[in-house]
Amino acid sequence: MFKAEITVTLRPSILDPQGKAAHHALDELGFEGVRQVRIGKFVEMEIEAATAEEAERVAREAGDKLLANPVMEDFEVVIHELTSA
């Protein structure tokens, strides 16, 4: 069993109103030094697969077909093996 961590981020050219709102809220709360805030998704999937390579293939296909918007978003995949003991 593997765990895939998929981080989905807006492309740099795409405006991020949710991030802007969080940045504004941090300013209002008195935070200093915060220069930019961008908000994306963090998806954890447990995948039954024979190898880490197969789990990564499944996770990347899920990113392409469902989790990320190919026009506006990029994603990265990290695979961890879960101990089955």
Added chain:
Amino acid sequence: MFKAEITVTLRPSILDPQGKAAHHALDELGFEGVRQVRIGKFVEMEIEAATAEEAERVAREAGDKLLANPVMEDFEVVIHELTSA
């Protein structure tokens, strides 16, 4: 300048309808081997700070005060130094 990556995840005991919906959609698309899907947030912050420790303190305070719901969510912080050249 530092970049903080803050991953906000629902606690394991909290139901995740968005993750359930994504899991169901993956099943409908014919994905095999996917056992669980949980969806959280991935926040990237650029922070002007003297040291990585100070940037991490700012990022953790932002997580505590704004980005994560302390009843339902946990968060982790990773700090990267951005080259200013």
